[in-house]
Amino acid sequence: MSTSVHRPQPHSPATPHVLDNPAWAALTGPHARFAERVGRAARYPTDVSPFTALADPMDPRAWDDLAALVGPGKLTPFSGAVPPAEGWEIVQAGEGVQLVDTSLRAEPAPEAVRLGPDDVPEILDLIARTRPGPFLPRTVELGTYLGIRHEGRLVAMAGERLRPPGWTEISAVCTDPAHRGRGLATRLVRAVAAGIRERGDVPFMHASAANTGAIRLYESLGFTLRRHTSFLLLRVPERKEHATQP
Template identity: 35%
Template sequence: MQCGEILRKILVVTPSSSTTNGLMHPLDNPMYEALRTEHSQYAVTSRSAKRFPADIAPFGGLPPGGDQDLRELYHPDETAVILGIGPESMEGWEVLKTFEVIQMTHSADSSYSKHNGVRLLSASEVSDMLKLTSLVYPSYFRRETASLGEYCGIYSEGELIAMAGIRMKIPGFEEISAICTHLGHRGKGLGSAVTRFMIERIRARGNTPFLHTESDNPAQQMYRNVGFEPRAVLPVWVLRRTA
């Protein structure tokens, strides 16, 4: 049995998957909840469905039964990425890829040894962020993605070699995303350093950090080392609008 199958058996049905009143937990449908709440100013909306503008991210979200509304938000041949709750019908979509991610929440205080090189990144450094993410985190990070939240990074000899930042925000929660290290600088603890930096920033605001990772991502152990624990296994759909 593979890691993802084991985690699915453990996590798909857990007390944390719903609220005390039986309603779905916001983290079970995080893209939709972010666009409905903390990132509502970015939301492109068609009745019940929502998406980020294309220059920010390909992500969209919908409540159960919002299929037709979601289709209206994407142009023919445009790619949509949906996390948590997907379309009940694939009419009008070509399924390019489906997979699962492990959603992890930060549940433990972890000592933070500051890395002297970690600092917040500015809007003037977006080109450096795009260059790094194109090497190790392609497709999802776009020119306006950094407008969603603050990002931090480490430079070496004028080159950005590690970064992380805030993507989705839901009341009480902030997602750490785009955690990446230049291939030539791995094994130096840089990914851990930028992740810890963002944890500290989120915790200082009184919120809980969370993130998403694929089951075969070797960085999972690092995430555990800095205080993250698996919360749920969520499905992801990568779709192309056909009509």
């Protein structure tokens, strides 16, 4: 049976939306137990997720705090619509999109199984073959991950990543190339969304802007483009002192 649609609540244009800064909202909210934090900057442990976040990306002090957290000269991923502060080097850059559930039909997938820490080696093997995005040894701790097996082998999966208040990101959607065209990704996205809806959250997703096939699939399932964003790999400035120390 399909669960009811939870539509995003309207907000004032003058008030930032929680999805404008989802990693910070998650790390200071439902995922606070994972947060490594210095002042106005936070990140997930490096074996959980690559996400780093700032309370206000327009605040130079937040960038100083992130530099103190990561370390001078080190590399760190960062996502958002605001360019980095002066002195930060952009090593790699890519464009992304954020999509939100507006009319998704969420329903369980009876053939899907819950994936946990014991499944991580097999998950990482599937991730290496399909490259849906970063997945680390402890990413599975972030939420519910579901998989579909064929003759005992994991061939498709999807799960939960960022959890800003009231929202949950669906991520790591992937299918073994030999098993594509069977609707496995669709069934898993709907099944993960059903669990998200059960606790009262709204599903959302991120995707590479270049992955037009995936974007078309998600839009056909009931997701709507909300905004464009950037995925950056940054180098911390070489500085001996920062405004805030750990």
